[in-house]
Amino acid sequence: MRFPWSRPREGTGWSWQSNQGLVAIPIVLVLVITVADVLSPPDVHLGPLLVVAPALTASFGSSRLTALIGILATGALFTIAAVRNSIFTSNHESQLVALIVISVFTVFFCRLRERHNTELKQVRSVAEAAQEVVLHPLPERIGPLSVAFLYEAAADQARIGGDLYAAVRTRGGTRLLIGDVRGKGLMALDDADLLLGAFRSAAHRELPLEALQAELDAVVTWGLAQPNRHGHDAEESFITGALIDVPDHEPRISILNSGHPAPLRLRDGRVTMLSPRRYAPPFGIPLPQDPGAAPDVYDFAPGDLLLLYTDGVTEARDTAGDFYPLAERLPDIVPGGMHPFDLLTVLREDLLRHASGSLGDDAAVVAVRRDIPGRPRTV
Template identity: 50%
Template sequence: MGSGQRRFAGLGQPWQTSQTLLLIPVALIALITVADIVTPSDIVLGPLLVIAPALTAWFAGPWTTGGVGTLAVAAQAFIGWHSGQLSSRHVIVQVAALVVLTSLIVVLCAVRDRHRRQLAQVRSVAEAAQHVLLWPLPSRLGPLQLACLYLAAEEEAEIGGDLYAAARTDGAARVMIGDVRGKGLSAIGEAALLLGAFREAAHQHAALPELAAALERSITRYLADFEPDEETGERFVTALLLEIPDDEPVVRMTSCGHLAPLLLGPGNAVTVPDLTPAPPLGVGMTDPGDRALDVLPFGSADTLLLYTDGVVEARDRDGVFYPLAQRTAQWTGSTPQALIHHIRHDLLAHTAGRLADDVALIAIRRTPAPHPGHHLGHHPGHHLGRPSGPARSAPAEPPDHRSGRPP
């Protein structure tokens, strides 16, 4: 199927679309040929025939483009034969020029199609890498419903420096969201390391500060081996670790320099919990006592929205930050999946589709568990809960800095 058929998908069956589009260059060849014949001899329209293969290359492949080009060359020869000047110098030059231009168009068309195939292959590899490194979160995790979103800032990339993961432990669910310093493909190494370390350590440590210390040790070892000398001390990862028990209406959090989540409640309430500040992972804090554990109420009527700074630092054309807290206030009654859908659509509209940094979002909501022992599902979803403990009103506009990150 030609690229024009894919581009005009929805107008009809592929073969119908192709034949319909081919009528345009063929009709142009016929029109130019007739016009050249009926006009006075001092008006030469034959060179305009090159428009036909050039137009065909826009929606078809090299073979179809070559066929239309051959038809255009035949029409040019017919014009010369009809005028009795086929063997004249100027007609021979016109035919030769049309052959050369058509050949060039066919070559460029073939190169373009080759690049498209390569790009499609790269995209498929990126998608496979995303599924290997950044597993889709389950739509259900015990008594929790989850939904997630990932948008990479780098062109044609499917993955980057933002990350999230979830694990089911005995009687609880653990969730992590993080942001590697930097963006796009250059941050994948640290992101992959942290994801692997979390999936293993989440089942081995009883408390979140101990889990954070284990992740710190993994990051420290990685940076010791692979951190470039010129970036010593400049590579780190912000992360927020959560533990939500099945039988308690609370959420436990340990912040590693990451942004506090938004807590969405009934009546369009949007607040931000006051989490104990701590430096990001990668600065050498391997003692569990260096990081605090915040415990906040989290009921079934609450929604918790985790996000990375690529969301609140996204700007519109006038440089205005995306007002996440203000916008989410109108969607507090939405399901998690609908909430993420609204934010995605609104964020891309705010930035006109141009993101300066990677974006990750997770929504979590507690609901009655369908049955004991429910385990990880296979489809992403959206739900979050709101701790109602110490909190402050969320600002309408996000500040112009990266919360919890060293300058």
């Protein structure tokens, strides 16, 4: 797939393939300690230091490898005792017993960690599969538009996010949706599926954006009021979102924003925030429809690029606690005329660099460019 779609990252444990060289460290330690003990004076005992070998192995190796290093260390201690002719002394017997006990406990806890990592991997796999069923990949091209999308999972990948996006083709254009569900977990995923399903079934009917927003809001409000939902989080659920209508043959776009971060328009290296004159209420909040919340119309000429995003992008913090300045960063990292795929690739690298490689919340971005007629749409 030629999009910077980022699946939840695997666990923090190191793999055998990437750390084979580390196995030499405990082995070398066992050899060095053994030789040093044998060559030391009779009153100097370095054998107890052999416990470092299995303990160190547990930090990067499997329980089986840890057990093997523990056996190696025990054999080395037995060798030291044999060379010193002190196998049956209380000193070496106590050292052997202590080393065996510590090695057994180290292997036991290493095994518990492996079981935990396996369970967490299964949870992540289920979460990823469920989210990909709800979030359909966007096509690379829709009419006169080139499209790319990005979903970057937060550091806590076991929590399913509620970021969402969708695109529906109409007879004379394309309708887009970007949104963010309040909360996390399966309930947030269910809410996202509710809004996405309503959008996909209604957007192609070419209702005015005000009518489409009202219909989506009615569906979400109905879904949030169902008796199977309970608890404090359920009572305060809502979805921010933005509906975008992009006609094929007119250099403009219409945006109806329901409490969502304002989209950005990139034109000739300049970034414009498309803030609404008045926000519509978020989906799912039982308020009277605001007659003042009407779509805003903006220029969207060939070559222009529209960036839709969730607050996981702009609320990503660096080590000093500062938010990611998306609008300010784009002119510095994105040259004019960049393809949406390339833009999101660069944006993702810059975002993760700002957040030291770990986001606090899921982040979704959709980049849409109106292609110039007659110019090849190359990546």
